Amino acid sequence: MSEKIYIFKRFERFWHWAQAGLIIFLMVTGFEIHGLYSNFGFERAVNLHTIAAWSLVGLWVFAIFWHFTTGEWKQYIPTTKNVMAMANYYLFGIFRNAPHPHRQTQLSKHNPLQRLAYLFILVIVGPLIWVTGWLYLFYDQWPAWGLDGKLSLDVVALGHLIGAYMMLLFLIAHVYLTTTGATPLSHIKAMITGWEEVH
Amino acid sequence: MQRRYRIVKALFIGWLAITAGSFAQAADQPKAGSTADHSKFKELQQEFQSGPEVTKACLACHTEAAKQIMHTEHWKWEYLNPKTDQKLGKIHVINNFCTSSQSNLKACASCHIGYAAMTDKGVKDDETLVDCLACHDTTGAYSKPSGLGGMVYAKDIEMPPGSGKIIKGLNLQKMAQKVGKTSRKTCGSCHFNGGGGDGVKHGDLDSSLEDPDKKLDVHMDAEGLNFTCATCHKTDGHNVPGSRYAPTAVDKEGVMIRGKEKDRNPATCQSCHGQKPHKEKNAAKLNNHTNKLACQTCHVPAFARGEIPTKMFWDWSTAGKRGADGKPLVVKDENGHAIYMGIKGDFKYGENVKPDYVWFNGDVNYTLRDAKVDKAQQPIYINKFLGSPNDGRSRIWPVKTFRGKQPFDAEYKILTVNHLAGADDTAYWTNLDWEKAIESGMKAAGLPFSGKIDFIETISQWPITHMVAPKDQAVACNECHTKGGRLEGIPGVYLPGRDHIEWLDNAVKVLALLTLLGVLGHGLLRIFSSKKH
Numbered sequence: 001m002s003e004k005i006y007i008f009k010r011f012e013r014f015w016h017w018a019q020a021g022l023i024i025f026l027m028v029t030g031f032e033i034h035g036l037y038s039n040f041g042f043e044r045a046v047n048l049h050t051i052a053a054w055s056l057v058g059l060w061v062f063a064i065f066w067h068f069t070t071g072e073w074k075q076y077i078p079t080t081k082n083v084m085a086m087a088n089y090y091l092f093g094i095f096r097n098a099p100h101p102h103r104q105t106q107l108s109k110h111n112p113l114q115r116l117a118y119l120f121i122l123v124i125v126g127p128l129i130w131v132t133g134w135l136y137l138f139y140d141q142w143p144a145w146g147l148d149g150k151l152s153l154d155v156v157a158l159g160h161l162i163g164a165y166m167m168l169l170f171l172i173a174h175v176y177l178t179t180t181g182a183t184p185l186s187h188i189k190a191m192i193t194g195w196e197e198v199h
Numbered sequence: 200m201q202r203r204y205r206i207v208k209a210l211f212i213g214w215l216a217i218t219a220g221s222f223a224q225a226a227d228q229p230k231a232g233s234t235a236d237h238s239k240f241k242e243l244q245q246e247f248q249s250g251p252e253v254t255k256a257c258l259a260c261h262t263e264a265a266k267q268i269m270h271t272e273h274w275k276w277e278y279l280n281p282k283t284d285q286k287l288g289k290i291h292v293i294n295n296f297c298t299s300s301q302s303n304l305k306a307c308a309s310c311h312i313g314y315a316a317m318t319d320k321g322v323k324d325d326e327t328l329v330d331c332l333a334c335h336d337t338t339g340a341y342s343k344p345s346g347l348g349g350m351v352y353a354k355d356i357e358m359p360p361g362s363g364k365i366i367k368g369l370n371l372q373k374m375a376q377k378v379g380k381t382s383r384k385t386c387g388s389c390h391f392n393g394g395g396g397d398g399v400k401h402g403d404l405d406s407s408l409e410d411p412d413k414k415l416d417v418h419m420d421a422e423g424l425n426f427t428c429a430t431c432h433k434t435d436g437h438n439v440p441g442s443r444y445a446p447t448a449v450d451k452e453g454v455m456i457r458g459k460e461k462d463r464n465p466a467t468c469q470s471c472h473g474q475k476p477h478k479e480k481n482a483a484k485l486n487n488h489t490n491k492l493a494c495q496t497c498h499v500p501a502f503a504r505g506e507i508p509t510k511m512f513w514d515w516s517t518a519g520k521r522g523a524d525g526k527p528l529v530v531k532d533e534n535g536h537a538i539y540m541g542i543k544g545d546f547k548y549g550e551n552v553k554p555d556y557v558w559f560n561g562d563v564n565y566t567l568r569d570a571k572v573d574k575a576q577q578p579i580y581i582n583k584f585l586g587s588p589n590d591g592r593s594r595i596w597p598v599k600t601f602r603g604k605q606p607f608d609a610e611y612k613i614l615t616v617n618h619l620a621g622a623d624d625t626a627y628w629t630n631l632d633w634e635k636a637i638e639s640g641m642k643a644a645g646l647p648f649s650g651k652i653d654f655i656e657t658i659s660q661w662p663i664t665h666m667v668a669p670k671d672q673a674v675a676c677n678e679c680h681t682k683g684g685r686l687e688g689i690p691g692v693y694l695p696g697r698d699h700i701e702w703l704d705n706a707v708k709v710l711a712l713l714t715l716l717g718v719l720g721h722g723l724l725r726i727f728s729s730k731k732h
Contacts, residue, residue, distance in 0.1 A: 043676035095728035140487030153693040176718035
């Protein structure tokens with residue numbers, strides 16, 4: 001008999017999936033703009049990329065507001081406690097059917113490694129993508145902002161690309177780690193229904 | 200039945216007569232908006248025998264016109280570039296078409312707006328030699344035959360004398376009485392035929408622009424905006440702005456306001472469209488391209504789009520062959536265009552040609568007659584468009600790259616002035632003898648000649664700025680934003696879609712693959728170990 005707890009609230013679930021969809025779409029269009037393959041055609045890819053980016057900005061405005069009003073931002077406070085235990089679990093314990101070192105609760109949805117990973121996305125990858133993306137988008141405003149000559153498009157584009165590449169690597173690991181719950185699908189179910197089966 | 204047929208026929212003929220009559224009448228009316236009907240001027244009601252007589256009559260009222268003309272490049276064929284100190288203009292430069300106007304003026308002068316005013320020493324200072332009709336004829340019948348040094352006559356002339364070739368006299372009285380504003384046809388009668396034929400030289404200027412549709416030129420569309428050349432090349436005191444010798448590569452000003460900015464070139468796109476020309480979807484993205492691109496780069500997708508081919512290559516070194524009849528050989532392609540002429544050599548043509556692209560800041564450096572040329576460094580740039588991504592005043596411009604092979608003095612290492620046209624025995628087009636032709640040409644130019652002739656590959660660059668397509672036919676984004684696109688060779692600019700750091704892309708591909716393999720391995724291990732437990 002496993003226990004079920006309500007972890008992810010409705011907005012949180014919506015935020016997660018909308019964001020996932022937008023980010024994947026941004027990668028698809030972004031990598032086309034970068035010239036890695038051809039699908040929509042450059043012009044359409046740029047237009048769609050821009051629309052998706054603004055949608056994500058809108059979503060983030062709501063998400064940030066939600067995090068602060070609900071106090072959910074505390075979920076991302078990093079902790080070193082149990083980090084080694086988590087690493088140990090993924091490297092060894094998981095194969096021996098050892099107990100999961102982190103007990104999910106409403107007040108602590110993410111295990112310590114998750115906290116660090118999401119914090120890294122929030123503090124490093126996200127801002128890198130946002131800042132470079134905006135600079136990219138408002139390239140024509142550089143002279144007005146006094147940035148002309150101080151910044152070059154190569155550097156901005158490179159930063160944006162590195163952000164995207166980090167996001168891609170994160171995505172692969174993230175999708176895989178969803179299968180490491182009580183059952184292979186329990187994390188995904190939780191992100192759909194809100195209810196998590198705990199170990 | 201018979202009767203009814205006759206009535207219909209009579210009615211039809213009557214209708215024809217009426218419409219034809221009204222057309223003829225319309226053609227006789229002075230242009231709407233004009234305050235003068237030149238056919239009523241006493242000065243013009245005389246039997247003119249020659250061009251200067253017409254000019255004299257014009258100057259009786261337009262007292263300053265000739266003086267104005269004589270101050271312009273148009274008249275002098277001379278331009279001193281203050282930046283490079285190079286003395287330019289048709290009278291000085293060497294090109295890789297007919298190579299030099301000097302010593303060929305009898306032929307070249309059929310375009311110059313003067314009546315036998317051009318000489319190898321310069322332009323004659325005589326107001327009556329100004330050719331008003333060259334620009335102001337509206338009948339379309341005015342033309343200046345080659346060989347008369349630019350003169351026209353009311354009577355038939357045998358040219359050359361004794362040859363039996365008759366040049367038809369012009370109705371100068373009728374032309375003088377119908378003068379009017381310049382038109383695409385009058386400007387084009389010379390500028391469409393640069394290089395010796397329709398469309399030969401420029402590629403973006405040919406007779407298809409006399410009556411173009413919107414597709415060919417969005418501004419000149421005869422059914423639409425119907426711009427003449429002078430709409431953009433807005434002339435002040437007979438001085439036509441927009442010279443190729445000192446082009447405006449970058450115009451950072453706004454829309455031109457009447458009465459302001461006298462010194463500015465009004466023939467730039469910006470002088471009408473301003474700095475943020477795009478209004479519709481994607482406007483911001485398009486407008487911010489203007490800091491790197493000339494408007495023409497996107498809006499003139501190809502030149503020679505009017506079904507008139509332009510010359511792309513001219514090899515003088517193969518000239519001189521004669522046919523079985525002893526006359527200079529002529530070989531034509533399937534469209535009837537000469538691809539070989541005994542008097543000129545081999546040609547290649549192009550239609551719908553995608554331009555080349557260069558960084559251009561408006562400065563052009565010419566290889567002039569006294570410049571040393573080295574065959575080891577061929578192709579030599581006859582005129583090099585200067586510019587760079589870093590000088591802060593360049594834009595990427597479309598150009599026609601014209602390649603040629605032309606004679607030079609192998610000992611003195613200078614490009615030669617070649618005497619091509621003329622009735623004398625030294626003209627190349629008369630006897631196909633380079634030595635005589637070059638000796639005579641160099642003498643006329645006051646230059647030394649060693650007698651040693653060789654041929655050298657040359658390139659000339661021509662800005663592409665006319666034949667502006669409608670916006671839906673502008674160069675599409677993916678034509679440049681891709682590997683191997685139009686701007687493939689353009690340095691100093693980051694082009695999404697073209698520019699990658701190859702190792703980074705590859706490193707990430709490897710990293711992503713390793714991550715994927717890692718998690719798959721991890722998963723497999725989990726499945727494997729869960730079975731064991």
